[in-house]
Amino acid sequence: MVYFKSSEELQKVLGGFFQLLGQHPQLGPKFLHSKLVVRFNYREPELSITADCTGSNVIITFNDTTKKPEVEMDMKADVAHEFWIGKINLLVALGRRQMIARGHIPKILKLLPILKPAHELYRQYIESFSL
Amino acid sequence: MSQFNFFQFGVPTHIVFGEGVASDFSAELARFAMKRPMLVCDHFLRESGAIGAIRDGLLQSGLHIAGEFFDVAHPASVRIVKELAFEAREQNADSFVVIGGGSVMDVAKAANILLTHGGDLVADYSGAQTIPGPLKPLVAIPTTAGTGSEVTQAAVLYDESQGVKLSFVDDYLRPHLAVLDPLLTLSLPPFLTAATGMDALTHAVEAWTSVQSNPFSDALAKHAIHLVMHHLLPAVIDGDDLDARKGMLTASTMAGVAFDHAMVGVTHAMTHAVEAVAHVHHGTANAILLPWGMTYNRDVCADRYVELASRVGITGKCDVDTIIQQMRQLVVELERKCGLPTRLRDVNVQKDQLPKIASLAAQDGTTVYNPREVDEAEILKLLEQAW
Ligand SMILES: [Fe+2]
Numbered sequence: 001m002v003y004f005k006s007s008e009e010l011q012k013v014l015g016g017f018f019q020l021l022g023q024h025p026q027l028g029p030k031f032l033h034s035k036l037v038v039r040f041n042y043r044e045p046e047l048s049i050t051a052d053c054t055g056s057n058v059i060i061t062f063n064d065t066t067k068k069p070e071v072e073m074d075m076k077a078d079v080a081h082e083f084w085i086g087k088i089n090l091l092v093a094l095g096r097r098q099m100i101a102r103g104h105i106p107k108i109l110k111l112l113p114i115l116k117p118a119h120e121l122y123r124q125y126i127e128s129f130s131l
Numbered sequence: 132m133s134q135f136n137f138f139q140f141g142v143p144t145h146i147v148f149g150e151g152v153a154s155d156f157s158a159e160l161a162r163f164a165m166k167r168p169m170l171v172c173d174h175f176l177r178e179s180g181a182i183g184a185i186r187d188g189l190l191q192s193g194l195h196i197a198g199e200f201f202d203v204a205h206p207a208s209v210r211i212v213k214e215l216a217f218e219a220r221e222q223n224a225d226s227f228v229v230i231g232g233g234s235v236m237d238v239a240k241a242a243n244i245l246l247t248h249g250g251d252l253v254a255d256y257s258g259a260q261t262i263p264g265p266l267k268p269l270v271a272i273p274t275t276a277g278t279g280s281e282v283t284q285a286a287v288l289y290d291e292s293q294g295v296k297l298s299f300v301d302d303y304l305r306p307h308l309a310v311l312d313p314l315l316t317l318s319l320p321p322f323l324t325a326a327t328g329m330d331a332l333t334h335a336v337e338a339w340t341s342v343q344s345n346p347f348s349d350a351l352a353k354h355a356i357h358l359v360m361h362h363l364l365p366a367v368i369d370g371d372d373l374d375a376r377k378g379m380l381t382a383s384t385m386a387g388v389a390f391d392h393a394m395v396g397v398t399h400a401m402t403h404a405v406e407a408v409a410h411v412h413h414g415t416a417n418a419i420l421l422p423w424g425m426t427y428n429r430d431v432c433a434d435r436y437v438e439l440a441s442r443v444g445i446t447g448k449c450d451v452d453t454i455i456q457q458m459r460q461l462v463v464e465l466e467r468k469c470g471l472p473t474r475l476r477d478v479n480v481q482k483d484q485l486p487k488i489a490s491l492a493a494q495d496g497t498t499v500y501n502p503r504e505v506d507e508a509e510i511l512k513l514l515e516q517a518w
Binding site: 071072089091092094095096097099100101102103104105106109110112113 | 137139254255256257258259260261295297298300302343494495496498499500504
């Protein structure tokens with residue numbers, strides 16, 4: 001199943017969701033607390049999203065090659081979608097090579113508890129898109 | 132039992148066990164396309180002469196030793212891995228035979244990534260599932276009964292340039308062949324026998340209670356616990372007790388397979404932090420901290436602990452505190468028999484280092500597998516008790 005038909009759609013939907021998360025009154029500060037730069041490299045369709053949590057706001061950029069991420073995660077865009085709706089567990093996905101994590105893994109793992117409420121947010125968020 | 136509805140299990144490592152098998156495993160070598168292995172071990176082993184028979188066995192199997200690498204200091208580090216990979220490439224090696232404990236195995240496992248695929252070790256491969264394809268054959272011959280690295284998909288390396296420990300986790304890192312020869316562990320001194328044995332026990336106990344445990348890892352963890360509780364003290368008391376050595380070597384590899392799938396938890400989180408802050412030996416720190424880690428998880432996995440009763444040698448009815456007490460008793464016995472420390476202050480941990488240790492432990496990657504959420508303030512209280 002291909003949820004995202006094009007890179008543009010992926011950027012609009014998932015990129016838009018990342019921006020929403022970054023500005024979320026409860027979740028945003030928690031991401032900033034991590035002080036991480038994380039890059040997600042998606043394929044089918046292709047897009048990279050970089051989340052920079054080092055400043056006073058979470059900054060989301062696309063296909064960014066200038067920022068140096070501490071952690072990079074590679075996956076199919078479908079896997080990302082299934083992760084955010086809560087169907088795929090990150091640890092299982094890593095175990096099955098559905099995701100690849102490059103860099104300091106504990107830093108990503110520590111974000112997991114923070115992300116718990118984000119799955120419900122994503123499910124509500126995508127209702128406005130016809131995926 | 133796992134909170135997930137999904138699990139996977141596989142042991143791609145072929146395991147061969149036998150008295151003296153390390154000096155002839157040509158039958159198993161025939162499975163692998165290897166002609167010119169690089170022989171890797173540390174200085175201590177080289178001087179002990181233990182590798183002579185292994186080398187002879189390899190030569191008689193028709194292999195050419197491409198080179199020998201003994202420069203594996205502790206801790207296993209990125210620099211040493213790069214040196215080994217360079218040497219292996221220079222010598223045209225096509226495989227590795229690594230003899231020793233966890234550090235030396237981690238070095239060879241990581242060097243195999245570079246020999247097989249090239250690239251930059253830290254930038255390209257630190258993390259999870261980053262290796263693009265299978266690695267060259269690697270034979271692991273453990274000389275301690277503890278780390279289980281001969282069957283695991285992980286390598287942990289100190290990166291000198293960033294001053295941090297990096298983990299490499301990948302299916303392809305599991306060795307092709309594990310050669311378990313109990314005779315090689317006979318010379319392990321009592322203290323190291325105890326410390327590495329407690330590492331194996333901690334792997335099994337934490338795999339047993341991990342949120343990622345599954346019925347297969349459970350079966351192995353449970354039997355590994357039984358074997359350690361049965362054989363560790365005899366192996367410490369009499370190093371020549373071959374039955375005890377056999378039991379411990381089997382236990383550590385079994386516990387290795389168990390935690391390779393289920394992962395570990397809060398005891399290892401604290402141990403990693405104690406290692407980083409106060410440079411305490413991994414197994415020694417686990418020995419001190421295991422009863423405390425179990426105490427931390429007491430309320431959330433009381434039933435799981437009680438299920439272990441017969442494995443830890445308790446007959447009849449018992450409760451969770453009796454099990455934890457049994458573990459504490461083992462540690463106290465080991466202190467009596469070989470001087471294994473029982474408190475953090477005994478291993479030069481300063482009281483004012485405890486907050487730093489608690490903070491690092493709470494950030495450790497293993498905490499996500501622990502059955503109870505790892506809270507920094509709670510850990511600090513626990514560490515103060517363990518101090
Ligand atoms: Fe360990």
